Amino acid sequence: MRVAIITESYPPDVNGVAHSVLRTVEHLLARGHEPMVVAPTSLGTPRASLPDIPVVRVPSVGLPGYPSFRVGLPTRRVAGALRRFRPDVVHLASPFALAAQGAFAAARLQLPAVAIYQTDVPGFAGFYKLGAGRAAAWRWLRRVHGATARTLAPSSATATELAAHGIGPVQLWPRGVDAVRFDPAKRSDAFRATVAVAPDGGGAGAAAAGHDVIVGYVGRLAPEKRVDLLEPVSNLPGVKVVIIGDGPARAALERQMPRAQFLGEVVGDDLATAFASLDIFVHTGAHETFCQTVQEAMASGVPVVAPAAGGPVDLVRSGVTGYLVTPDDPGAYLTAVRELVSDPALRRSFGDAGRAAVAGRSWAAVGDALIGHYRDVVRASSVASPVERAA
Incomplete structure (x- = not known):
């Protein structure tokens, strides 16, 4: 045709x-x-x-x-x-x-x-x-x-x-989703070092050991994406928030979240490495008709926190591959992330289940x-x- x-x-x-x-x-x-x-x-x-x-x-x-x-x-x-x-x-x-x-x-x-x-x-x-x-x-x-x-x-x-x-x-x-490109095996000590953390991640008490849990967002930085909801998360002890992407809201977000690291646009194999090197992926926008980044995070073996609205509802099994939370509620995101930060075994369980759920798509x-x-x-x-x- x-x-x-x-x-x-x-x-x-x-x-x-x-x-x-x-x-x-x-x-x-x-x-x-x-x-x-x-x-x-x-x-x-x-x-x-x-x-x-x-x-x-x-x-x-x-x-x-x-x-x-x-x-x-x-x-x-x-x-x-x-x-x-x-x-x-x-x-x-x-x-x-x-x-x-x-x-x-x-x-x-x-x-x-x-x-x-x-x-x-x-x-x-x-x-x-x-x-x-x-x-x-x-x-x-x-x-x-x-x-x-x-x-x-x-x-x-x-x-x-x-x-x-x-x-x-x-x-x-x-x-x-390209489950060959987006793969847990792409997890990189070198990437984790670029955001000033130890390579093995961590859970409860990680901050004292100098091992931060990396919480990441990937996507456009525009007001409707509500990346500002991650501000309370960025202040959690033992957590490093990493923002991947660019857009008109970036300057304001950098001022609001001085402890977060902004990497700009990352593409191709570098993006796959970044996804797999996260400990938790968070998507904050409630206007997604699908949300490909959620699916790519799952293929990378990373647990997901996303709004209970739009496309993520089809992708995330709350309590199995991650958490669906109340849209636009910073407290709901903070609670879900805090639970995953404190429980490395739960992160591994959600990540494994997420990879299995999307591997055939x-x-x-x-x-x-x-x-x-x-x-x-x-x-x-x-x-x-x-x-x-x-x-």
Whole structure:
């Protein structure tokens, strides 16, 4: 199949949408399909390791206060790219701006389209008090997704919310994880030394021995991620908080948590090493439709503390692989982390269970499921694709 992917983000951007699109492209190539990508221009440094496929970049602007987060501008290049490429199916990654334009262009060209819901735009609109807020965002999303043949949601909570707001048909399509790259064996004494701790971690009484427990967060540093909830944790005796990622909230967080260590963006094998070298992983944002970093921490054999909201609800078995806690409650995070800090055996048990739970969730498996969705909508399309008509 020829698959046109219109996405709100693509590498060198570093975020969940860009990552999942890249993995989709890699899988399509591995299965003998022909992908093409339409994406906003990026401020990042081009990556030589990207697959050699057609990529159409469209003009973009940065969000106010967050210039590195690019939003694609309306342009005729989207429809032109679809006409030239003549896809069998259109994949819309997190459609809201550029990919929303792609949805309407595909409908005009009578091309079947699959919408991948990945970003909680209504939640962000409410959090930032943008325009008319959540209600306006849901009205726009109903229009965008209504132009497509199928919407794929990454978690059961997200699928339920979409259906409740009149978006459908919705089916579940979770994300895969690279359990070879993210592996407990990547735990590194050298990494742990970079954050000024002894290499073997520790539990109760660790501070007195000079062995801190490393509590880590990985992700964008933006206000809606609520990384500030880790401030009480950063003051726990015997604990070192490590923050991996970058974004507009970083400077404020550094002032608020002077005892934490901020490492900036870490990618590739270095990121896998960092994950495996943590003792506890904490995710604090309550607006995640899936939360890939939780899954990567679990694959790395690290116990997880996450909000009982959105995607983490499907990923974390509270009391088995980690703890689900009350969203936006710093005391709930502090209590859960403190219990894990005091009990190394519990950390090992949760970490082992987490690794076992996600080890089989390969990108190959979820990629094949996505191709199945493509084939479904192509078969169900009442108008043959341009390629089929040409044949």
